[in-house]
Amino acid sequence: xxxPTAVFIGFxxxxxxxxxxxxxxxxxxxxxxxxxxxxxxxLLFTTYCWLHLGETALGFFTFDPLGVLLLSILxxxxxxxxxHGFIYVRNDTPRTYAIYHAALIAxxxxxxxxxxxxxxxxxxxxxxxxxxxxxxxxxHDRTPASLExxxxxxxxxxxxxxxxxxxxxxxxxxxxxxxxxxxxxxxxSGIARLANPLYLKIAFVFVLIGYSTKxxxxxxxxxxxDAHTVAPAxxxxxxSTTLMNVGFLAIFRIYALFSATSIFQFMNHVLILSxxxxxxxxxxxxxxxxxxxxxxxxSSLENMGxxxxxxxxxxxxxxxxxxxxxxxxxxxxxxFYQIGQSYKVMGTYQLDDSGDYxxxxxxxxxxxxxxxxxxxxIPPSGMFISELxxxxxxxxxxxxxxxxxxxxxxxxxxxxxxxxxLHIVFSHPREAxxxxxxxxxxxxxxxxxxxxxxxxxxxxxxxxxLRELISNIIKxxxx
Amino acid sequence: xxxTLIIVFSITLIYLSITERFTVYAGLIGLQGLILxxxxxxxxxxxxxxxxxxxxxxxxxxxxxxxPYMLRRIIKKTGQTKVSEHALPGFYSLxxxxxxxxxxxxxxxxxxxxxxxxxYFIVSFFSIYTGLFxxxxxxxxxxxxxxxxxxxxxxxxxxxxxxxxxxMLINIGILLDIFVSVLILGIFVMRLKQHTHxxxxxxxx
Numbered sequence: 001x002x003x004p005t006a007v008f009i010g011f012x013x014x015x016x017x018x019x020x021x022x023x024x025x026x027x028x029x030x031x032x033x034x035x036x037x038x039x040x041x042x043l044l045f046t047t048y049c050w051l052h053l054g055e056t057a058l059g060f061f062t063f064d065p066l067g068v069l070l071l072s073i074l075x076x077x078x079x080x081x082x083x084h085g086f087i088y089v090r091n092d093t094p095r096t097y098a099i100y101h102a103a104l105i106a107x108x109x110x111x112x113x114x115x116x117x118x119x120x121x122x123x124x125x126x127x128x129x130x131x132x133x134x135x136x137x138x139x140h141d142r143t144p145a146s147l148e149x150x151x152x153x154x155x156x157x158x159x160x161x162x163x164x165x166x167x168x169x170x171x172x173x174x175x176x177x178x179x180x181x182x183x184x185x186x187x188x189s190g191i192a193r194l195a196n197p198l199y200l201k202i203a204f205v206f207v208l209i210g211y212s213t214k215x216x217x218x219x220x221x222x223x224x225x226d227a228h229t230v231a232p233a234x235x236x237x238x239x240s241t242t243l244m245n246v247g248f249l250a251i252f253r254i255y256a257l258f259s260a261t262s263i264f265q266f267m268n269h270v271l272i273l274s275x276x277x278x279x280x281x282x283x284x285x286x287x288x289x290x291x292x293x294x295x296x297x298x299s300s301l302e303n304m305g306x307x308x309x310x311x312x313x314x315x316x317x318x319x320x321x322x323x324x325x326x327x328x329x330x331x332x333x334x335x336f337y338q339i340g341q342s343y344k345v346m347g348t349y350q351l352d353d354s355g356d357y358x359x360x361x362x363x364x365x366x367x368x369x370x371x372x373x374x375x376x377x378i379p380p381s382g383m384f385i386s387e388l389x390x391x392x393x394x395x396x397x398x399x400x401x402x403x404x405x406x407x408x409x410x411x412x413x414x415x416x417x418x419x420x421x422l423h424i425v426f427s428h429p430r431e432a433x434x435x436x437x438x439x440x441x442x443x444x445x446x447x448x449x450x451x452x453x454x455x456x457x458x459x460x461x462x463x464x465x466l467r468e469l470i471s472n473i474i475k476x477x478x479x
Numbered sequence: 480x481x482x483t484l485i486i487v488f489s490i491t492l493i494y495l496s497i498t499e500r501f502t503v504y505a506g507l508i509g510l511q512g513l514i515l516x517x518x519x520x521x522x523x524x525x526x527x528x529x530x531x532x533x534x535x536x537x538x539x540x541x542x543x544x545x546x547p548y549m550l551r552r553i554i555k556k557t558g559q560t561k562v563s564e565h566a567l568p569g570f571y572s573l574x575x576x577x578x579x580x581x582x583x584x585x586x587x588x589x590x591x592x593x594x595x596x597x598x599y600f601i602v603s604f605f606s607i608y609t610g611l612f613x614x615x616x617x618x619x620x621x622x623x624x625x626x627x628x629x630x631x632x633x634x635x636x637x638x639x640x641x642x643x644x645x646x647m648l649i650n651i652g653i654l655l656d657i658f659v660s661v662l663i664l665g666i667f668v669m670r671l672k673q674h675t676h677x678x679x680x681x682x683x684x
Binding site for chain 2: 124162165170172176183
């Protein structure tokens with residue numbers, strides 16, 4: 001059997017070569033072939049990680065359950081994103097085609113590194129790397145709006161990364177006497193219990209604020225909303241799921257690390273507050289959203305808010321948080337792919353100009369309705385289970401105030417999404433305009449049905465392996 | 480010596496928050512870089528010579544030469560020389576940063592650390608506050624960028640305080656420098672020159 005270190009180095013080198021050749025040789029067919037090779041290689045790498053769960057590579061990467069779970073989601077969504085990307089950039093020049101795919105490969109690699117990193121600083125480096133790759137992808141369309149979104153994304157993410165690093169430095173102050181060479185989670189966990197709680201609180205708050213730029217959580221959510229609105233639809237699908245998962249993972253890691261310390265309750269309060277404010281803002285903006293993609297971007301904020309609340313509530317809420325992350329990834333990716341197709345069919349992202357989608361493209365309209373069902377957690381959506389578990393955790397914990405606030409805000413979100421999507425599917429456009437409408441091959445919608453099918457499947461059957469994996473992830477947290 | 484340099488650094492922060500001319504911004508950022516270079520030489524004597532040289536050269540090259548040079552080039556290329564006329568008046572800015580300095584002192588004192596680290600905490604918190612203040616209270620992209628550079632300097636100051644014990648933290652912090660210098664200043668601001676006033680395309684109606 002090949003050593004994990006050799007596999008990781010091999011994966012690193014081959015990815016580097018593929019991304020460089022793709023970016024420098026401006027050939028569409030070569031870029032297409034190399035991207036497919038990389039996608040297959042990533043899938044094989046994920047399979048290897050599953051077979052070597054718990055092992056460490058290079059001393060900086062561990063194939064732990066949470067990392068490998070998120071890596072698997074990334075592998076699946078890489079396949080669908082690459083497929084939709086091929087369609088999206090079909091008519092691009094060889095140069096932009098090549099840059100798009102090189103940046104996509106770099107992004108997948110950076111996210112994989114962040115998922116598997118076993119130390120605070122290594123996670124930080126890979127999170128920083130994702131910013132560069134994503135910037136190239138957001139700017140792909142070269143419009144004034146994409147330039148503005150790219151600038152905002154880079155700027156706010158850089159501030160976030162700097163703040164997260166300040167958090168890491170404070171963590172460094174707590175363990176400075178131990179003279180650690182590498183701030184690995186394992187080496188810190190024992191020392192953190194003895195550390196000054198005030199330092200730990202400062203470290204947690206800075207890390208939470210810093211990585212909330214990636215997770216799309218309040219208070220740094222605005223940047224992700226803009227980026228998801230402007231980026232090419234397949235990239236919006238990708239970054240509003242897998243990249244948000246990177247932010248979640250970074251916050252979860254430090255939460256788990258400090259969960260055995262005296263600041264545990266403090267962290268829970270901060271997470272619940274951040275989650276509720278995310279829900280509040282997303283519900284408010286979704287009610288006034290006039291842009292179809294922006295509406296979905298706010299929906300991501302809402303779902304990350306739910307995850308933060310679930311973590312803060314604890315108990316069965318931990319299970320709900322992880323399950324919600326998995327299901328949100330599939331639901332939201334499918335919805336973004338579909339909203340990209342709806343743009344082609346209707347010629348607009350503006351809500352007032354959208355309509356008659358069921359008549360124009362029945363397969364897409366059906367997928368959109370199915371996606372609506374999934375994301376709003378209406379049975380048989382698997383997200384119904386995760387949200388139900390969250391509410392159950394609140395009842396078990398006697399958190400009735402949070403329960404009422406969450407339920408009321410979710411009602412607003414449900415109303416906003418239902419009225420808008422149903423308008424797109426069944427109503428006539430509010431303003432009759434001459435728009436550039438194109439046909440979409442119904443086969444291109446199959447990926448969305450598969451993703452929504454997975455979410456619905458989880459509502460009925462939660463495989464033993466999945467339950468076992470989630471239990472392994474959350475066993476480090478207090479009961 | 481360290482205390483004197485840190486006091487001078489704090490004065491540059493106060494000046495940054497009230498000044499209106501972009502060339503002064505560039506000069507102050509360069510001066511801060513020079514102070515950080517001197518501090519890194521003074522504080523990191525105990526680490527290996529190779530690491531010390533790397534940190535010192537990086538600080539000198541990026542913070543003292545490259546970043547101020549690029550800031551001046553941006554000023555020249557964009558023709559933007561002053562902050563927006565809607566920016567907060569100097570008196571109120573001074574009031575806000577004074578409150579920030581007091582808050583930084585109070586928070587740092589509550590951290591109960593030795594004096595050598597305490598001064599770093601105070602000036603780092605004050606830098607973060609000033610950087611965020613510049614970003615929030617100003618409208619032009621240039622001011623936002625300077626605000627970020629100030630936050631970045633806060634990161635280096637904090638890492639200098641711990642650098643002797645965990646040198647790796649300084650080396651990684653330097654990645655942030657290179658990231659900012661090359662990406663933000665080099666690529667995007669040049670492309671954004673026609674939009675240097677405000678960014679308002681993306682908003683909720």
